[in-house]
Amino acid sequence: MSVMLLILLLLGAGVVAWVSERVNTTLPNWIALITFIAATLWVLVIWFNGPDTSGLYADLNREWIPRFGIYLHLRVDALSLMLIGLTTFLGIVAVVSSWTETKTRHGFFQFNILWVMAGVVGVFSAFDLFLFFFFWEVMLIPMYFLIAIWGHEDKEYASMKFFLFTQISGLLMLVAIVALVWINYDISGVLTFDYDVLKKANLDIATARLLMLGFFIAFMTKLPSVPVHTWLPDAHTQAPTAGSVILAGILLKTGAYGIIRFVVPMFNEASREFWIWGMSLGVVSILYGGYLAYSQTDFKRLVAYSSIAHMGFILVGVYSFSKLGTQGAIITMIAHGFSTAALFMMAGALQERLHTREMSKMGGLWVRAPRMGAVTMFFVVASVGMPGLGNFIGEFLVLIGAFQKSVVLTVFAAIGIVVAAVYGLSLMQRSFQGVPNPDVPKVHDFAFREMSVMVLLMIALIWVGIYPQSLLQMTAPLLSGLIELPS
């Protein structure tokens, strides 16, 4: 029940925020901020109360459309809870990062942010495939609005591309879902969209392969992995800061979540055959994403391409079919959410101050804004994979897991960490170090508002980095259900 209430809280707050625009233009911001803080506290309470005997934090199963055996089935296990926590927490970051950025229609802006988050919470907790697809699509429309209304110069192209990529791959997934349900109905005579039932569907391997691909393509597009990654740099570059934070921090994770939750457990045999493709795509994404990141001159675009590289590690980890690899992928999801959200917030802050994202027009900013410099340094180093910070744990576990499966691919994936250091440090040098650019006007350094969220993000990354056990032991009981053949 508690998840449904959380979703309804976000949806309701969205409407209230929209309406409150008439009273005062900053009121929507406050409503959204308070909602996200409340939601985060709520998640923390559920977290500390601990799971019930079956390892679940919440479970709700109500009839929705009995004609097709569709249920409103929301369930929160450890994996879902972590990602929901990440979602509500990054909600705070998103609201704070765009506090002064939006100049028009504040209410509708916060409405869209709250509704995207509601959709994402639904995605992370739906255990009915129809419901999952429903939320999967629901989160797109507000995101489209965020990019299309408040985006930068090329927003029409970017928002359209984003929407088309995700929609078309989503259609493939819909066909796969309906086909799976229908085949299961044909075999067992039970018409249901329930995750647990369909997981045990008795498919022949040829069908399973095709259906698996339908799901995989949808999730791969959202992740994104090479070769369907091209929407991401455009969408990120054009999106307003809050949009980028949500997109990189959370929306990409829905793709990773889908692979971990649906593709691998539901089509286990077919996925096991597929491992070499999954891992290779991951490695290619790591290297190609890193290479492209290095060649960017646009601050935001560079961070966007680096996301592709980091998401490659998730593919490598999941398709290693080892417990360590999968745990590494999950930790990477969380840590990347924190570090990239911070970097995109920085990109947004720079654009607001300098009116450009071009790094050639920056240079030597550290002198003028030392707090911004230090913060950027911290998150760049985190994203590069410095031990002691979250990203390192994730990528390290992925590499250990993958090593047992394929040494060659692991070696190439490990090279990706070196590439990350190259583009990460070059980002730092080109924007914050070097000779100050004389054309740059005075830069306001981060004030309390921005510093407070940045400090929160830092604490989160350090926590994941030095005490990953707290997360690992939560997900450990789930792993056998996620990566092993159903008995």
Added chain:
Amino acid sequence: MKLATMFQAGLPYLVLTGGLLVVMIGVAIKRTHAVAAVLTIATLIATTLSHIVAYSALGDGAVQIDSMFKIDGIAYLFNILFLLAALVVAFLGSEFLNRRIRFKEEFYLLLLCATLGSLVLPAAVHFASLILGLEIVGISLYAMIAYPEKARPPLEAGLKYLVLSGVGSTALLFGMAMIYAGSGSMEFANSLPSDGSMEGQYFYLIGNAFFWSGIAFKLSLVPFHIWTPDVYHGAPSIVTGFLATVSKGAVFAVVFRYAIEGNVLDSGNVQFALSVIACISMVIGNLLALLQTNLKRLLAYSSIAHMGYLLIALLVVESNSALGYETVILYLVGYFLMTLAAFGVVSVLSMNQEQELETIDSIGGLLWRQPIAGAVLIVSAISLAGIPLTIGFFAKYYLFYAGIDGGMWTLIGALVVGSAIGIYYYLRIVFTAIKRPLDDAEAMTGLPWTGLGILVVLGLCILALGIYPTNLIDLIQNVVQASGF
């Protein structure tokens, strides 16, 4: 069959015809717009409500009236859908007539007549009743399309529709004659050639080729779609809304009857031809819609694609007729709501202007200039694209389910490709509506409140059924089962 039962089952038709006569005599005595409008709306509501009384006459199964009509629950569902659509057209039409037209009252006569024709079709099980219903709808529509007497485009559109629809009807009649030559019967149920001779088979096939060509004209399926954009464009938007929904839905209702009663889809040739038509309609309709800059033309091409989608529901009838009926009814409910909403927005926005809204650019920033109409247009476009939270998503889901149930993978492929292309131009409408309005864009004020109210109702229905379609789905399923499928 007892006479009393027949009259009870036919009550909606009697009420509608009676109301039609009252409106006609009323107009003949004294021309008063308000009276005509109120009488029309009252007639439509009374006819809708009379289905409740009539439904008990059906018992289980259907009431057969002569060999011409078979009235069952499914026919009633279609009827109610058409009547509600006609009601929306009457409400929006009254505002349109008030502001734009000098001679207003005949419009209502034509509307009631066309509605009566469309009510005949879902119950028709005989070629004679088919052509009767089709021509009542068609002839009323010729006049409705050309209704604004002074403007040139509506006249042109009316004439075009007259000629081409006439050609379509001719093909249809000729096809019926050939089928009759093969089988010796005009009833759907006996339309298969009786003696199994080679000659009979040829007549049957040629007859069906002509028959379905005529139907494809009426449904504007590729390659018989040429008239559609011109007529949709030229006609007053509210009439276009009626043409795009009720007249199409009624034809679908009757071909479903023909396909099921006559087992037409047992013929592999007919099935193949329909599959090909469905595929090319989905793909070409959507592709041509991409190129449009005129909103009404865009919607015309998109309706071609939607008719192509609906053929999937028709084709599944061969293996699972209950699912076919469920799919077509649910899809039509969704399609009616979103199409009426889209044309309704165009109509309401154009009411204060000499010329109807033309280009997509003219709705730039609509959400900020006229929030109600803008929001409804966006909801309608999102629904047409088949995205969740709207009824359009469930409609599309039903098609996928039906297609997979029938194992029609090629059609599913075409549906995916078509929908993917479709998203692009529907989103263009959404993007145009939400973008920052030009500085010289005039604020849209003084729009009629009834019109906006109707639009809000349509928009809310799209959303409500998109979130909780359970009751609607159950209703349709129960009625389809009660009708003996």
